[in-house]
Amino acid sequence: MNCWKTFNIGKDFGTIRLNVLSLMGMIIFFIVYYLLFIDLTHVERLSSFNPIIFLITIIFILPVHKLIHCLSARVVGKKATLSFGWFNYEIIPSIHCNIPGTLSKRRSLLVIASPAVVITLGMVILTIVYPQHLHYFSLISAINFGISISDFVYLNNLIKAPANAFIEDGPDGCRILVKQS
Template sequence: MNCWKIINFNKEYGINRLYLQSFLIGLLAFVLLYVPFSIKHGTISMNESGILPLIIMVSCLPILHSFVHILPLVMMNKRARFIYKRNTIFFPVINYYTKKQLTKKASLLAAVAPTILITIPGITAAYLYSEFYVYFLIFTAAHIAMTYTDFLYISYIARAPKQSFIENRNNEITILVKNETKSAG
C-alpha cells in the first residue's frame, strides 16, 4: 500500500480556527433554519419546559455523535474503539479509531451517519413539534457545528481514488492506495 494523503486538520488549520469556523457555521445554520421555521409556526407560545432537556442533550451530543459514527461500522462487523480525552471542563474530546483499514464507501458512510441519524431527525422534529421547535433548532445547529470537520474529511475522502482504503489513527486519517505492480514478461 502506498500513502496517497495524510489528513490532520488540527495541524493544517489549527484547533482554534476549526472551533471558530464550526461555531460560525452552527450560528449560520441556526439563523438560516430559524427564519423559515418561525414563519411556518408563526407566533406560537414557547413551552419553557424544554430548556432542561436541551441542556442535557447538548451536553451529551459529543458522545452521541461519536456513537453514531461507529454504528455503521458495527453493523458492517468492523472493529473500532473510542478514545476519551477531557481537555476542558465542559467539552470532552471523543475520537474513534478503526482497528483495520476501511474501504472508501465504508468510511464515507461512517462519516455521514451523524448527519443522517441526528441532523435530519432534528430538523423533522422542529417541523413537527411547534411548541419546542426552537429547542430542536438549537440542538440541530449545535450538531451541524460538530459535523463541520466531518464534512472536511468527507470532501478529502470523496476525492480519493475509487479503490482506496482509509486508515483512522492518531487523530489523523491516512488515505492508502494499492500498489500497482506490473510483471515483466
C-alpha cells in the same frame, strides 16, 4: 517495502481555523433552520425556555454524535469502540470512536456523514411533530452541525481520493491509503 502511499488528512486545517469555521457554521445553521421552520410550521407560541434541558443537550450531543459514528461503523461491518480520555492537558474530557483496520472509501463516507444526517433528520422530524419546541431542536441541530464541520472537511478530502483508496483511522486524524503501482 511499503506499497501504500499515505495522505494524512487530520492536520490539513489549523485548529483555530476549524473552531472558528465550526462556530460560524453553527450560528448560520441555527439562523437558517430556525427561520425556515418558524415560517413553515406557523407555530404561535414556543414552549418556555428550560435551562436544564439546554444544559443536558449540550452535554450529551457530542457523545451521541460519536456513538452514531460507532454504530454506523458496526452497520457496515467494522468493529468500533468508544474511548474516553483527556484533551488539552487533562482539563477537557474527549471521546473518540476507534475503528481498527481500514475501510473502503464508500464505507468511510457513510460512517463520517452519518451523525450529521441522522441527527439533523431526527430534529427535522421532531420539529414537524412538536413545533412548540423548535428552539430546542434548532439548537441541537446547530450544535451538531458545528461538531460535524470537521467531518465535512474529512468528507471533502475523501471525495477527492481515488475510488480504490482505503481509509485508516488514527489518533491524528484519518489517513487515505492508495496502493502504489
